[in-house]
Amino acid sequence: MAIVLGPNRYGKAETRLVRVIRDGDTHSLLDFNVSVALAGDLAATHATGDNSTVLPTDTMKNTVYAFAKEHGVGEPESFALLLGRHFVVSQPQVESATISIEAYGWDRLGPHSFAKRGDYTRTAVVTVTADAAQVVSGIGGLVLLNTTDSEFHGFVRDRYTTLPPATDRILATAVDAKWRHLAADGDWAQSYEMAVVALKTAFAETYSYSLQQTLMAMGTRVLTERPEIAEVRLALPNKHHYLVDLSPFDLTNDNEVFIAGDRPYGLIEGTVTRDDVPAAIAEWWL
Template identity: 55%
Template sequence: MPKLGQNQYGKAETRVVRMVRDGAVHHIKDLNVSVALSGEMSDVHLSGSNANVLPTDTTKNTVYAFAKEHGIESAEQFGIHLARHFVTSQEPIHSARIRIEEYAWERIGTTGGAQHSFVRKGQEVRTAQIAYDGERWEVLAGLKDLTVMNSTDSEFWGYVKDKYTTLKEARDRVLATEVHARWRYGWSDDARPMPDWDHDWAEARGHLLSAFAETYSLSLQQTLYQMGARVIERRPEVDEIRLSLPNKHHFPVDLAPFGLKNDNEVYFAADRPYGLIEATVLRDGAEATIPTD
C-alpha cells in the first residue's frame, strides 16, 4: 500500500531587484528567491483538494511585496521575514524553507561624481537558506563560484599508486579551486540576539580566503580543512561549515617537442574531468546538519 512521504511546494527562482534611492546615491539588492512550504498537504496529493494550498503565484507576489514593505537589509534577514510570514499566517503551513542567491553590484566611479552607475561583480554569488518550523530557526549562509588560485606553495606526492596511475608527483604546483561554502549559525530562536548577517558573512568569507592563501598545501583536502577550521575558530556564531572544492587542474604543457623548457611557466587549464573534494568542519559538540546537495 503506497503512502505519501515528505513533500513540499513553492515558487522557485523569483528574481527581485530592490532599488533604494537616497537622493543622488542609489543602492541595489539583487536576489534570486526560492520558497518551499510544507505542512498539511495530504489532501492535495491524494484527492486534488486545494483547500490548504497557498498558490505558488502568491508566494512570488509576497516576495515582491516584502521587498517594498520590509526592504532587503540582508539576504538572511529577508528570508527570515518571509519564512515567519508563511508559517504564522497560514495554519496548514507548518514549515518554510527560503533559499536565496544574492548577486552583488559595485559602483562605477565617474568624474562627475554620479553614484547611480554599477557593474555586476563577478567574484562570487552569496547564498542563504532559512528554515523555520514555527519554533526553531536554521540559518545557513554561504557563497559559491568564488574562484581562487595559489601559483605556488602547493605539492601533491606520496599517494597510492597502482597499475592505472599515470599522474606524476608534484613538488611545486598550481592549486586552483572554485569555493562553494555553506555555514550554519548557532542562532536558532527569537529569544537570542541575531547575528549581524552582513558583517558576519564578510568576516567568514575573509577567513576562507586568508586560510586558502596562507596554507602551504600538501593536498586540497588539507587546504579545505584549514579553511573550515579558520572560520570555526574565529567566528563563534558559526557551528558548522561545509565546503565543496573542485580541483581546477593546471597541467604543465610539454614544450620539449618545440625545443623549449617549461619551468612551471605554461599550463593547460583543464575544465573536466576534475577532482571534487568535500567535507564538513564542526565546532566541538555540534552535529552535522548541512545537506550535501
C-alpha cells in the same frame, strides 16, 4: 504492500527581485534570486487533488515583491527570515518554510551607476518552523589560486594510475561554501564578510599537500575566527592546470606555462564542525 507519500514540499523557485533604494540622488541596489519551499499538511492534494490547504505558488511570488516594498530587503538572511516566519505563522498547514536566496553584488560607479561584481554569489538558506529557525549563509563560485606551495604525492597507486607525483603545482578551486549559524540573529553583513576573509586567508596561507588538507584549514579558520558559526560545509573542485610539454620546440618549461583544464575534475567535499553544537533542524548541506 502499502504505498504512501514520503517527504515532500512545494514552492516558487527563482523569483528575481531587484530593489532600488532611493536616498535623494544617491541610490542603492539589491539584486536577489528568491526561492520558497513549504512543507506540511499536503497529503490531500497529492492523494485526491484537494487543494484546500495549498497556498498558490503565485501568491508566494507576490509576497516576495510586496515584502520588498512594505518591509525593505536588507541582508539576504534577514529577508529570508522575514518571509519564512510569515508563511509559517500565516498558514497553519505549513510546518516548515525554507527560503533560499542568491544575492548578486554590484559595485558602485556613481550615485546611481553600478557594475556587476565578479562571478561569485552570496547565498542564504533559512528554514523556519513554529518553534525554531536555522540560518545558513554561504558563497558560491569564489575562484582562488596558488601558483606554488602545493604538493600531491604519496597517494595510492594501482594498475590504472598514471598520475605522476607533484612537489610543486598550481592549486586552484572555485569555492562553494555554506556555514550554519548558531543563532537566528546577528550582524549578517559583518559575519559574511569576515567568514569570506577567513576562507581566503586560510587558502593563501596553507602549504598544501592535498586539497583535502586545504579544505580542513579553511573550515577551521572560519570556526576559529567566527564564534557565531556552528559548522562549515565546503565543496572544492580541483581546477586542474597541466604543464605544457614544450620539448618539441626545444624549450624548457619550469612550471611556467600551463593548460587550464575544464573537465573532468576532482571534487573534494567535507564538513568542518564544532563538537558541541546543537543539531540542525533541517538538512542544510544540499
